[in-house]
Amino acid sequence: MSTEQLHFLKGHGTENDFVIVPDPAGLIDLSAADVARLCDRRAGVGADGLLRVVRSDAHPEGRRMAAGAEWFMDYRNADGSLAEMCGNGVRVFARYLQRAGLVETGDLAVGTRAGMRRVHLAKDGDVTVAMGRAVLAEGPDTDVTVAVGGRSWPARNVGMGNPHAVAFVADLADAGRLYEPPEVTPASAYPAGVNVEFVADRGPRHVAMRVHERGSGETRSCGTGACAVAVATARRDGADPAATGRPETYTVDVPGGRLVVTEHPDGEVEMTGPAVIVAEGDTAPGWL
Ligand SMILES: N[C@@H](CCC[C@H](N)C(=O)O)C(=O)O
Numbered sequence: 694m695s696t697e698q699l700h701f702l703k704g705h706g707t708e709n710d711f712v713i714v715p716d717p718a719g720l721i722d723l724s725a726a727d728v729a730r731l732c733d734r735r736a737g738v739g740a741d742g743l744l745r746v747v748r749s750d751a752h753p754e755g756r757r758m759a760a761g762a763e764w765f766m767d768y769r770n771a772d773g774s775l776a777e778m779c780g781n782g783v784r785v786f787a788r789y790l791q792r793a794g795l796v797e798t799g800d801l802a803v804g805t806r807a808g809m810r811r812v813h814l815a816k817d818g819d820v821t822v823a824m825g826r827a828v829l830a831e832g833p834d835t836d837v838t839v840a841v842g843g844r845s846w847p848a849r850n851v852g853m854g855n856p857h858a859v860a861f862v863a864d865l866a867d868a869g870r871l872y873e874p875p876e877v878t879p880a881s882a883y884p885a886g887v888n889v890e891f892v893a894d895r896g897p898r899h900v901a902m903r904v905h906e907r908g909s910g911e912t913r914s915c916g917t918g919a920c921a922v923a924v925a926t927a928r929r930d931g932a933d934p935a936a937t938g939r940p941e942t943y944t945v946d947v948p949g950g951r952l953v954v955t956e957h958p959d960g961e962v963e964m965t966g967p968a969v970i971v972a973e974g975d976t977a978p979g980w981l
Pocket residue numbers: 709742770775776777778779780781782855856888906907908909914915916917918
C-alpha cells in the first residue's frame with residue numbers, strides 16, 4: 694500500500710459488512726495483508742470483506758469479466774483472499790455508486806469475477822440483484838457431507854458463482870459456535886474451499902440459515918449463500934421452476950435480517966435485500 698492515507702466507506706447488507714475503497718482509476722494496490730488489517734475487528738476498521746470500486750476498463754479482470762459494465766467489484770474476503778462473487782457486497786457496491794452520484798437510481802450492470810450482474814437500485818430501500826444461475830453439482834460431487842463438533846449432515850453442492858455446501862439441520866444451534874470451518878467431504882468437491890450454510894425450516898417457502906464463509910468465518914449474512922439455500926430448499930421440496938414454468942420465491946432469514954430469493958423458469962436467481970452506507974473516513978496517516 695503506497696498512499697499515506699486511505700479513503701474508505703463502511704457499509705452493510707443484512708449485517709454482512711464491508712470496507713469500501715473507491716479507486717476508479719485502479720491505482721490502489723492492496724495486498725492480502727493490507728485487506729486483512731483493514732478488516733480486522735479489533736486492530737483495524739473491521740468488516741467481513743472489502744469492496745474496491747474500480748472502473749472495469751482500469752482493472753485487468755474487469756476488462757476480461759465485465760463486458761458491458763462500467764464498474765468492477767474487486768471483492769476480497771476478510772483474510773485478504775479473492776472470491777468470485779459476493780451477493781450482499783454487490784448490493785452495497787451499487788448503493789455506494791448511487792450515493793457518490795456515479796450512477797442513477799434504476800438499473801445498472803456491475804462486473805464481478807463471476808461475470809456481469811444486473812442490479813436494480815431503488816432510491817431508498819431495497820436493492821435487487823440478478824445473481825445468475827445456480828449450478829447444482831452432478832456426478833460424484835453432487836452430495837457432500839458437512840461435519841462440525843462430532844455431528845454430520847448430508848449437504849447439497851451448489852455453485853452461485855462461488856462454492857457452497859448447504860446442510861439441512863433440525864435447529865440452527867446444532868452447528869455450534871462455528872469458530873472453526875466445518876469439515877466438508879469429499880474435499881475434492883471443493884478444490885478452492887467452500888462456504889457452508891446450515892438451514893432450518895421456518896414455514897412454507899421460509900427458512901433460516903447460518904453461514905461459515907470461506908475467508909471470513911461465521912458472518913451474519915451471505916447473499917450468494919441465501920441464493921444457494923433457496924435453490925437447494927426448492928429442490929428438496931420438489932419445486933423446479935424450469936420444469937413447472939413457475940417462479941419459486943423463498944424467504945431466507947439470516948442472523949442480520951431477511952433476504953428474498955426468486956428462482957425464475959429460465960434459471961435466473963434474483964435476490965432482494967437492504968444495502969446501507971454507515972460511515973466514511975480516512976485511515977490515520979501512516980497506519981497502513
Ligand atoms: N458474503 C458474501 C460472499 C463472500 C465470498 C465468500 N466468502 C467466498 O469466499 O466465496 C455474499 O454475500 O455472497
